[in-house]
Amino acid sequence: MSTEDTPKDYSESPINLEYFYTAGSATTRFLNQVKEGNIVGQGCPKCKAVYVPPRGSCPRCGVATDIEVPLTDKGCIESFTVVHIPIPGNPIVPPYVCAMIRLDGANISFLHLIQDVDIENIRIGMRIQAVWKPKEEWTHSLENIKWFAPIDEPDIDVATLRFQES
Amino acid sequence: MSDSKDLLRAPFELAYNYKRSNGPVMSKFFEALGEQKILGTKSSTGKVFSPAAEFDPDTHESLNDMVEVGPGGSVESFSWIEAPQNHHLIKEPFAFALIKLDGADSSMLHMITDCNEADLSIGTRVTAAWSETTTKRITDIKFFTLEK
Numbered sequence: 001m002s003t004e005d006t007p008k009d010y011s012e013s014p015i016n017l018e019y020f021y022t023a024g025s026a027t028t029r030f031l032n033q034v035k036e037g038n039i040v041g042q043g044c045p046k047c048k049a050v051y052v053p054p055r056g057s058c059p060r061c062g063v064a065t066d067i068e069v070p071l072t073d074k075g076c077i078e079s080f081t082v083v084h085i086p087i088p089g090n091p092i093v094p095p096y097v098c099a100m101i102r103l104d105g106a107n108i109s110f111l112h113l114i115q116d117v118d119i120e121n122i123r124i125g126m127r128i129q130a131v132w133k134p135k136e137e138w139t140h141s142l143e144n145i146k147w148f149a150p151i152d153e154p155d156i157d158v159a160t161l162r163f164q165e166s
Numbered sequence: 167m168s169d170s171k172d173l174l175r176a177p178f179e180l181a182y183n184y185k186r187s188n189g190p191v192m193s194k195f196f197e198a199l200g201e202q203k204i205l206g207t208k209s210s211t212g213k214v215f216s217p218a219a220e221f222d223p224d225t226h227e228s229l230n231d232m233v234e235v236g237p238g239g240s241v242e243s244f245s246w247i248e249a250p251q252n253h254h255l256i257k258e259p260f261a262f263a264l265i266k267l268d269g270a271d272s273s274m275l276h277m278i279t280d281c282n283e284a285d286l287s288i289g290t291r292v293t294a295a296w297s298e299t300t301t302k303r304i305t306d307i308k309f310f311t312l313e314k
């Protein structure tokens with residue numbers, strides 16, 4: 001039987017949702033800095049937690065995070081997943097690593113890609129740094145960072161990542 | 167507080183390329199659409215559901231007795247779209263309507279076009295118009311038009 005004769009037991013059922021996304025004040029401040037190659041978190045005036053990317057308020061205290069906190073593009077891997085299964089529409093070829101990145105000085109992590117890494121050797125607490133696209137390509141997006149790559153610094157003790165109530 | 171005109175805005179598209187497994191009953195319904203036939207399922211009480219239902223909502227029995235219905239039917243209710251938007255499949259004014267096909271006891275949600283709003287009322291007779299190319303999807307019925 002050729003594939004054309006084989007009846008399909010499924011039908012294509014694509015769903016497209018078109019949005020117009022408004023970033024809001026906190027994300028606008030953050031992305032305007034990202035466009036310049038800076039990562040600026042926002043701090044809670046009450047508990048001093050630093051959020052990156054910031055969402056404008058502290059979920060712990062319920063107050064606006066109106067303190068701008070410049071951060072470096074270095075940090076550590078807080079957790080990670082090695083992806084072996086290709087996802088339709090995703091141009092990245094498996095195996096690759098998705099990780100929660102905890103930047104130095106931040107109290108939350110965000111998801112990004114890890115490359116230039118020996119997958120056998122990847123671990124929680126590993127030191128990493130952002131690899132940026134050429135400056136001419138920078139836009140209002142965290143995709144200005146191509147990925148994070150390991151750097152030659154001693155691992156972070158994950159216990160130190162726990163939030164200390166001040 | 168920044169002025170709202172200073173906020174970043176961008177178009178954003180979220181797309182899921184789903185493939186839907188139709189199952190034994192709905193597969194027959196969609197296969198028939200590819201042959202420009204509309205099927206329904208018949209229950210032991212004689213009720214006919216179209217689009218095909220896999221279970222009778224009253225008796226809960228599973229259904230697989232297929233019968234042909236339509237292509238004519240009558241309007242059960244409708245909502246007129248005077249100014250279609252980008253995501254609508256029909257670019258001229260049209261109606262979304264529940265259509266009870268001849269031989270069926272349930273109604274099918276589809277579109278009616280090539281008419282004016284004033285031409286439509288509950289009970290108006292309509293008939294299926296077929297797409298030029300069939301894909302074994304509900305859009306193989308292109309829309310319904312007024313019965314001549």
Ligand SMILES: [Zn+2]
Nearest residue numbers: 044047058061
């Ligand atoms: Zn707080």
